[in-house]
Amino acid sequence: MYLYQLTYPGTWLQLESDEVRFEIEGALRALEGILTEAAIALSMFEESQSQRPDPRNEWERDAEIRRQAEDAIRKEAGDDYYQNFDEYRLLSEKRVRDKKAELGMLPRSYLHKIPFIHAHTFVYAVDSFGKYLEVLQEYDEIPGEIEKCSHEFDRLLPSVRKIRNSALHIEDRSRGYGPPRDKKKGKKMEVEGFLGLSNLEGNSLCYTIDDGSYQRVEISPEVLGILVSLANRVLASFEWSGPAHIEPSY
Template sequence: MLVFPLSMPGVWLDNDDHQWCFNINQILNELKSCFWEANTSLNLFNEEMCIAYSELENGSSSQEFQRDRIRIDEIISDIRLKNGIGPFELCYEVNQRATELLKKEKWENGVEPNELKFRKKFIYAKSFLYSLDCIRELLKVLSNEDNVPFEIQALLKLMDTSFPQLRAVRNSAHHIEDRALGFKRVRGKKVKIELQPVNTGAIRADGGIILLHQLNGTKLGFTMENGQYGEIDVSSTSMETIRVIIQGVFDSFKWKGRPVHLPS
């Protein structure tokens, strides 16, 4: 498990304007929440990737197939015996029913269908993506507040230079109904995306291609509205960059009270 600590320089913001303190504190608390969500998403993503690699190395899918084959033969025999069906009668129907019963049996025993298991890493990767996007939006709001330290603008710029494709990748992930058909929105109207050449290492398309929910190692990628392929790295490197930015935000304000080390 990876934990990325933060240090609050104090307990209360040092300012006589109570409304200002309330507003700033609300934003800072949300920054912390999004940061912990990103940290949690990264850990869950890493766990799921480790499980996938382990199953691949150990050949557990092959072993499961053999167990299923033995069990389905038992179910087929049981169906034929109970219903008086001969060994060469209704083969398709019996096999189909046996397959359905095997699936139900496995689900009731806690075995996840591959379709559900496969999506987990994408769920965690997108959760990481959305958390980073929320942090970026909160930084933008914070930078527009009155009397905030000048460092906030610099930290927002650092966020944008560190993750230049963040917003565009997030938009594609969130508006999959448009991207799936190769569209973007321009002033509320659907416009066809002009696809650009793509070379991810795993996929190459000189004429461009719509790519959605792609995982290239730890990088989550989508075709963006400009037709190019964009990625966000779901990694400890990205998380550490975010930690430095969030810590910089906290350190830029004046505080009262003793420092607090987080998480608890």
């Protein structure tokens, strides 16, 4: 499991307005929550990618479960088994599936999708981090360092926002539509190469974005490290009171 450290220089922000202080403290706590989500998603993504079942063992296990189900049904049905073979074949398949579920064996389609789910969770967390940096810039009381952090985020992770938008609007991208304004006009994208949606290439989640180009974002410790570094810079830029502490807490 990936663990990160955030250093809070104090306990309470030093701001004149209690209302603004409350809102900004809430945004900073949200950044911490986003880091936690990203760290967990990254850990689970890598774990799901590393799990490679032995095909031979899987085949032998499947064959034994099927043999037991078919033998039991053949014994129960007697002579009727061959008279209504299709009916009993379907019943046998249902029992095989019930047994596999009981043993915690997942369908191949489930196993295939698991890393994709964790990859999307990671990308959504990264995108939310960038959005909170933008929200923080709306306050007059914010240090100039926040704007620098936001620009740094955009520079280092330029494709995150577009990929997240394509993931959320995959029903439009799959039909070749880009931005909403173009969709309203019935104008489709000029796709570069091929239309790729929710592809995993190694540790990168890939999408055709709204300008028709094919983009990638890494699901990696390096990207998580960017968020942690920026979050610590954000925290250090404020004036604080009270004892310093490190999060997440144990």
